[in-house]
Amino acid sequence: MVVKLLFLWLLFCLSWAQEQRCLQSASSCDECIQAGCAWCNSPQAHIRCATTEKLRSTGCHGRHIYNPSGSIQVVKNDSGADPADAEPLLLQPQEVSLHLRPGVRESFPLTISKATDHPTPEPIMNLSNVPAGVQVTFSSITKGNPQLLQVSVEAAQCPRKSGASNQNRTGPWSILITPRGFSVSLKLEITLLCECNCTGSHEENSPACSHHGTVVCGQCECYVPYFGKQCQMNGDFISPQYEDLCRMGPNAPVCSGRGICVEGFCECNRRADPNEMYSGRYCECSNFDCPHHNNRLCGGNGRCACGRCVCNSEWIGSACNCSTETASCMAKNQMLCNGRGVCECGKCHCMPPHVGATCEECPDCVDVCQDHAACMECRAFRTGAKKDT
Template sequence: MNRDHLALFLFVVIVHVTLSSCQNQTSCNAARNCKECLKRDPACAWCTDDVFNIRCDLEDSLITSGCLNVTNPRGSYEVIKDEPLGDADTSPINKTVQVQPQHIKLKLRKGETQRITLLVRPAEDYPLDLYYLMDLSKSMVDDLKNLRNLGSVLARELQKLSSDVQMGFGSFVDKEIYPYVYTDPTELEESCNPPDLPPVYTCAPAYGVRNSLSLTTDLDQFPEMVRLANYSSSITRPEGGMDALMQIAVCKDLIGWRDTARHMLVYTSDSSVHVAGDGRIGGISSPNDGMCHLDPITNEYTESVEQDFPTIGHLNSKISDNNIYPIFAIAALYQQFYESMAKHITGAAVGTLAPDSSNIISIIKEQYNAITSKIELIDSAPEGINIAYTAHCGEGDNRPGEKVCTGLSLGQVISFDLDITATSCEEDVSRGFYVKPYGLKDALVIATEVICSCECEEKGIPNSDLCSDGNGTFACGVCYCNPNRYGKECECDVESGTGEGYENCRASNATLICSGRGECYCGECQCFLRQNPKEVISGPFCECDNFSCDRYEGEICGGPKRGKCICDENTWTSKCQCHKGYAGNACQCPDTNDACMATTGLLCNGFGECDCGKCVCDENSSFRGPTCEDCGICIGDCGVFRECVMCTVFEEGRLSPEECAQCSMLIVVEKKLQIPEGSLQCETLNEANCTVIYYYETLQNGTVLVHVQKHPVCPQATVVKVEPWIIVVAIICAILFIGLLLILLLRLYIYYLDKKEFAEFEKDRKQANWDTSTNPIYKPSTTKHANPMYGKAVQMEYQDDPRPKTEL
């Protein structure tokens, strides 16, 4: 190696060491006490020697620098309960173990990761609780008929899946007030009993939720209860399924959900559901409380007309708490609607229901197999605890970042690696949480303790002489100064010490002392106080604050409802910490598209895209406004609601079935519309050229309600009364006329064919060209010979003849 190469090598080494030193100084050296040192980085350690210069550094660096007492606590875990996996057919049911280990005690240092391996083995022949929840509005009559026939078959098929089965049955319609259902007996009778239904069906008054049969092992009761069930009638197309799902999930004791069983809730319907907020249309403003309100005597929902429908998030929380698998068996038209909802409900699945529910058994069996062949972990880790999962679903099948395994067989043992990291030192971080397979009772309970302080701080000496004659507490080798005292040994107070130790009050590569926002007292920055006591400047060099974050609409982080400005202690920079529901550098964007939903239920009314919670309407469309519903060239808002009315009520129009399923607006179908004074009558033509009539109204609470006339108005032809004998004569004449006409046509057709053939014959005859030469193969019957000696005297000599010439 020549000199140039050696110089270059030394230069690279020096630069690397310098950069490493700067990085270490940034991450560790700025800490002023042991507690702050531990929070900076999990690699930082603290020197507790009485005399030492830079106390917070890498452990190797501290030892190399001569530190004799290094504090560097590490995380650890201790297994408290670790019973082996046991199967349902080999262990008592209450002692079946499907998760190992069951309980551990975990110590975490902020930023440090501890790995735990969790084994899971779904038990074979595990008990099954299946509750069948059915929409019993009028459109489900055929489904009810088939379920009556399939009830016994369904019970037998479930016994093939598990030897310990419980079944239950319940139903729902909608809230028992107008405009959800018919409350007038005459209207109920007219809507409930059309002539095309057989008399075996009885239309009952509408109800909210009804538990007809609690979970029982007597499976013969299931078909009997289905046989006794009757349908009802509602006005709006969306039904009260959300109320029913909530009550069946939370009424654990009344329904009979067992702790040691898989819980399947089969939900069948051919329509969408009302969601939170729709209760306002009936004057219901009280939110759903998520409590059980099924009357133990009548088994009906008592708060149907008192509480609003639950939110999807609230419903998901209750379903998850009770380990329920919701199976939505839905008509194809609304499948996309329920698939969107199922994405927000843990363990939910959607199947396509045949028009008469004839495939319900195959859907249940298919979903049961999917449930038992899938393991998905869930946890209750608090904010400040991060869990990174790695699934080991089989030999060679490792899935980093995933906590789901599919395609498993019963009895198969799989494992998950849990990398647990504490990201905060908040008080609620040091509490227990669980990790468990969804749908099973077994769980791993983790008791956590986050290491955010040093043990030596608890052994500090108050009012120590080492801290400037008792002006502080000596702990971990440094002084923790009393109020209004500063300096390494608390030798300075607010009234003195200005101008000393400037070299320690300037950040790396900075020119200003204390970032220009504080003064240096005894080598430490004392940040200025603001006039507003809520505004605080902080940081070792006063480089951070809680008021200089990005602003939205003139307010820091969008205002206190959206977020708050915090000081990131790792980077010592100001940034917005957004509250739940908001996102963005200034918390300016909602984390959902709810603000872009039009009253029709479509995102930006189908005429735009949602960007940061605001609709950007298509330039080529006539619609504008916050949700692209304002149309300057349209008459009122009739055009806004047209497509949803046409597809929802009459199943026609430009919207596809998937788009139509998103129309969650409230539509009331009425037999005959009575347009209120001041309301605009909307009219449009359907595919049969009939006029569809509807009108809309905006209630005081902002809800838009669309009223649609059930039967379109079609143009009627003029009816002329004709005597019967005239009709008979006309028919006879018509028959004679048609017969003569057919004979004439046949005769003309035959004449045409003859004329055509004769013309072709004449044409061929005229074009004939006969050949007059003799046929070479022709032989005549006579032969002509020419005698060459005819007329001549011929003397012949016969030399060879022995006779004398005289004889000749």
Template sequence: MARVVALNLPKSYFRPSLTPHGLSNTLLDDGKQQDFFVAGFGSFVDKTVLPYVNTAPSKWQHPCPHLNETCQSAFSYQHVLTLTDNASEFESRVSQQRISGNMDPAEGGFDAIMQAVTCKEQIGWRNVTKLLVFTSDGTFHMAGDGKLGGVYMPNDGRCHLDARGLYTKSHLYDYPSVAHLAEVLSESNIQAIFAVTGPRLSMYEELSRLIPKSVVGELMEDSSNVVQLIADAYSSLSSTVNLVHSSDLAPGIAIAYDSYCGDSETSGRTQGGECLGVRVNQQVEFSVRIKATTCLPGPQKVVLRVLGVGEEVHIEVATLCDCQCGDTQPYAPHCSGGRGNLTCGICSCQEGHAGRLCECKPEELVDAEAACRDANDTGPVCSGKGQCVCGKCQCNAQASGPLCKCDDAGCERHNGQLCGGNGQCKCGNCECHENYTGSACQCSLETSGCTQEGVVCSGHGHCACNRCHCDAGWFDSHCSRCADCQTPCEEHRNCAECRAFGTGLLWETCSASCNQTVNVVPASATDERWCQTKAEDGSLLIYLIERDKEGAITLTVNGKEGNTTKKTFKLVLSSVLGLVLFGLFLIIVYRIVLEIYDRREFKRFEKERKHAKWNEVNNPLYRSATTTVINPKYNGD
């Protein structure tokens, strides 16, 4: 099961960017993806010091003044969601993210990758195939760029996430270098997928060449192709096999590789530990030569592993620099059980034995490698799938034949299993178990899945691979239905009615037309197996159809109920009358309650009116219509 961490870039207000909401919706809308991976999420901007982000208080709070969206303050990297298979939680957490902004075109993606790789517990990495999906539409800062912001200390390659998932040491440690990222990704068996927009594609392709087991894909502006991009990238990564060794080799140890990649793009034996274009179930072989150029102070450990695979081979290397060559061990067990004497670490074989460990006869060593190849063949011995020992091929586990030419793991698969799990792969062909056939043993010779009531495919098809293949016009799993056919209930209705009650369309020719056995039983409880159809007189006919092994049909009739039309009419009429009467009842009750309420209110009003006490008060707003004016000059004359 693949594990994916999606690292999404918030917007910078100097350019349009990716939408994390759209990416999450597209990624998790693919139901098939949800079956084979879990996903986590983190986001990044850049170091939180000048000149990468604007630290002025107003700009720090609102780093995107030219956008109509509300931005969050800048941060270096924040881990948002630990790996989970809960698609709705993933979508919810991603949809809650807000964009942010920085000042320069480059961003702090390398800091984000370093924290996502090294913080194993916080991210939730497990020992499975691990993918890190890095999405961006910008360039990246790398080691040395931190000096512009006064950050001089080299990146320490450690986890520095706080309880909120924020990277807290971005202002102390410089950006990691490309080589540092390649080292931590390789050591953690994490394969990187750089999903970037078109203008940045060439830059990230150059970066990918420096990071083993990484690929680059072009991401659409709306992230609509993210699922296909990840699928293509994973296919490319899984078809490449890289064998590497630990980076902390002791001085004096040199390692060289030869690879035989079979039928892949790098077929033939080549130098180096890489095979390209490897197919599913294809076997590749690596020959590793470990050489000590000086005497080692003690045993040294060498670790070999395939990038992207959580398995390792540990080798202990020691040098024998002080050999007691004077002491000879006769008939040493080391020399094939006593076929020679061990002197100074080398077997001195007895007469009649030869080889490095005295495991061969002298005549077997005459042109031994030629015996392990086809005539005039200069390719690898034993077809590259085994070792030539004493002129004979000793094949690897998944190869067979005198020259190991047979691939016992290259057969067809069915339902994800070699030979469908119903056979053995021999030299590229499936040898099927009993009752199975087909190129991948996918076809069962049994007929139990085609038989119903003793009849194969209801007589309307043929059985192949334990499945019915119906004749034209017939369908369902047992070819028992057709578009223009009567149902079994319709087919036997007339016979059930005429044989049981002497009525219906066939009552005159019932004996000649109907050969079924009919049993009439008292009315009883029925289930979904019983047919319920309308008889000619409108009554309900209830009966059960049974077929024995010989194909004879028995009809068990459970009586007839009265005319269903009349019953339906009575039921509808009674329902309508009930509704009308109930409605009238509600109206009458409502009017009675309303009348009682009105009467009480009127009585209360009359009582208050009788007890009212009225006082005569002049209106303060009243003005008399007559105005008297006295002339001060008038003396009464």
């Protein structure tokens, strides 16, 4: 029962962390899906970025939900001739195209056939042209000849939009997988799913935008000089001195004290570091003013969005300082914290009187030997408290 409750509690914590990550990534469709969430394209949506289940429960129809998933396509898979008659080694498939969503692992089988007179040790796979942040691993499914491996590919996160690397920040990239000592290779083409494909949802002069803008991914892109959530305000009729439109509230500072008001719009101040910036209707957001852990923004395990950390997968906490990894909490009996505690941030918090790294120690517990000591003394030596019973 205790184990079941701990498991349910862990699921609740992970679900809550995911919802918080989605809410913090709601400024655009791209940011939303990069956080591992789903986006609602409907102009009537009250919540845009959440889990698929949450969006459905708030009334977003399935046809308006954008939640891309990875895919694997075998491009080339020639069986070839008998390896003994041609090359000493045959790989199947020879070319694979992989669409990869960051934080989600995709796997496919790789068959290695060797010539009959060739030795069959465990192959060592060489990789070339692997982009930063992409991890390729191998695990053996069957041994012998032919041998079956599982190839797993995962990207930690989408590359940042900065510098000239923008042109190829999401691929496609070509990786070569070559067994050491051979010339044949598997070509793996990887494309990251980091951007929303909302071209099919454009609506010019949309009523949802007061006929003054275009709906893109469910949001209004207003025509000049209109602005507002539904493009309902006309900038031509705003007095330059009327700064109330640049305040978040009646007594709030103009542009949150981080910019100047120009004709009712905030122009945010620029930072000395070009990677640091203010944003938002009132310059209320920043991408650098987030909690630090170990002197790193968001612990180096996430990104800063509007003053809050959006953590990478497998990390939670206000500073992305808490790992959801549980291997370090696994006891010898393959139970988390021996069923006597809760695994938080990769560490066990034991329920008294249990202690230890995995809650397997209990100095104050009565063990079976202590429990039967009086009986054993009586039976073996005819002495002790129970000698007359």
